[in-house]
Amino acid sequence: MKTMIVEDDAASRLIISRVLAERGHEVVSCKTAELAIEACLRERFPLMVLDLHLPGLDGLEFCRWVRSQSWGDQCFILVGTARNQADDLQAVLAAGANDYVAKPFDIRLLKIRLAIAERQVKEITSRRQAQELNRTILRTTMDGFWLLDLEGKILEVNDSYCRMSGFSREELLSKNLREMLVPDRAAMVTEELRRIIAAGAESFETRHRCKDGRLIDLDVSINYMRLEEGRFFAFFRDITERKKLAEEKIKTGKLESIGLLAGGIAHEFNNALTVIMGNISLVQSDLLQSHPSLDFLTSAQSAALKATDLARQLLTFAKGGEPIKKAVSIGEFLEQTVRSLLHASRIEVQINIQTALWLTEIDPAQICQVIENLVRNAQESMPNGGVLQVGVQNSSLEDNQLYNLPAGKYVRFSILDTGCGISAEILPKIFDPYFTTKEAGNGLGLAICYSVIKKHGGWISVESQVGFGSSFTVYLPAAKQVSPPIEEQLGLPEIESNNGRVLLMDDDPAIRELTSIMLVRFGYEVAVSRDGQEALKIYSDAQDAGNPFNAVVMDLTVPEGLGGKWAVQEILKNDSDARVIVCSGYSNDPVMANFNAYGFRARIHKPFTGDDLHRVIAQVRRQ
């Protein structure tokens, strides 16, 4: 142990030095308090043996100086004094000395006093080390820490909590814990603290407000300690991300279960709708324009179209329904869509698109659905008009900078309205399926947006303030390619009353019958089959007979037989020029997305009308 002697008498110094050396101390001797102060500023001495009568600064003053230093409580001061009256010793203790030894020294007594001092020094040292260890733990732990008094005033806080909350240590030390909580929770603090005092400790989840106004979710473990005055020790773990991910998982699970249901019924549902809509259009064409029942049919057709749209929306949740992507400049796409949606409204549209915008790989139909939903919502939130701002810009993200999006290039677009806004209570629920605040809403619009953007590997978020408006922000991954592909010519072929032979394959007899009637009305000669095997035979026979089909319309999925995916390959083996059209109620089936890759010349989604079918047949015949 390093021990300092402050003693002006040389003989006394020699005796104390000798006794200390005998006890294994490393001794530093100073003749005056001034020299001792210099030594203390250079290094620390856990033990000091101090004479009271010194030339210059005396022993009591030196003692007080030591205790006033930041390290002052970490050393033991043994005072040697010839003054052994109670008042003198009282003054010695008041100045901060730990013990005294009478002078002239009785060497045996001096040794006993030093033994006591050594024991105390050990305790002081281990206490200091424990404090240092605690401080290091609190400084380095990822968890936030608070020390609170009984009123909830923050007495101490560590760096991790400062990082979590954005407040500085000084700002937090002037706060009461109630100021960090949301109002509902703050009102419960007194009762909660009382409960913790009774139980000794508690763990629970809470939510704190950060300096920038954000709310963070925290796991808190709080202990009550019955010290001189009661104190609470609280440790916090930021679980905001974890909670978000868990909520995401629940949301994704909900969406997937809807998708499963939708996928399961889509085929039957769309077949039924095809028959309903087809028959309506047949009756419509049979009736005179003045027929009183035409209005009823129009109404039925409108309802069938709504049902079609609903089925289409539900199918976007279906698992495996990957977007049919192509590289698109989202800026132009967004501008065209927004302007066409709002061209007759009282809403002022302001569009700001960054130049040299990166391309995005998107399914235009699905993203169009997202834009449509967002714009319609904005429009409904501004019944008396307002401003809709659309911003599009490039954005490079680091790993996990935004939720769990991987690092990379993204295109970020935002749609901001000046409408009524969304309250904080319902904001976290707006992407949940079936959640709606509209009387006539089905609660699918924003859930679809969420699902579509997730399937595109992007992210959608919302910020809103009641009375000021809402802002939806969407991140979409940038495409690898730098220039947009040459757009496919999607212009519809002229409708021609062109005779020709069409082979129709569908497992549903109602569809077969209806479609046949429609095709016959368009001047086609129609043959029907129930599955792929039968279709293949009819096609081959017709070819062999020198009376081949001009086009084939095949259902993609035949539950109890061979479907169009198999049959097209077989037909193409014998006739590489066969014009085969795929037809399905599973609009998001990969074959429908990449029909060319499977050998089909075109696709048609169920439910379809006679016109749709005629157009697509005419199109493949011209190819």
Next chain:
Amino acid sequence: MEQRHFPLDQAEDPIDSRVLNNLRELARESPGFLNELIGIFLVDAAGYLDQIQSAISSRDRVALLRMAHLLKGSCGNVGASELVVYANELEEAVALDQWAVLDGTMPGLRESFERVRSYLHGQLDP
């Protein structure tokens, strides 16, 4: 205050043998210790005596009190009990402004110191 007559009982040893024995014990692992301590004491104490004489002559109470205190401490370290008693008497006389008494103390004080010096010389290790 009772008037003390110097020197005190000359038949007694001028050094407390218990103190000396304790110092010898300390010297066991540090052979030069006792000689060094005695050397320091003799030089310091001689200096204190000179300064005490000078302070009495100049009637300097503060200096006299300080020197008497230092002498007492120094003597106590080596067990020179007789000189400790002298030093206490000096402090008391100064406190009572008994300059006449103080004027007469030096011869006895020096005589006692000489006895201590002579005794301690005999204790020095060869």
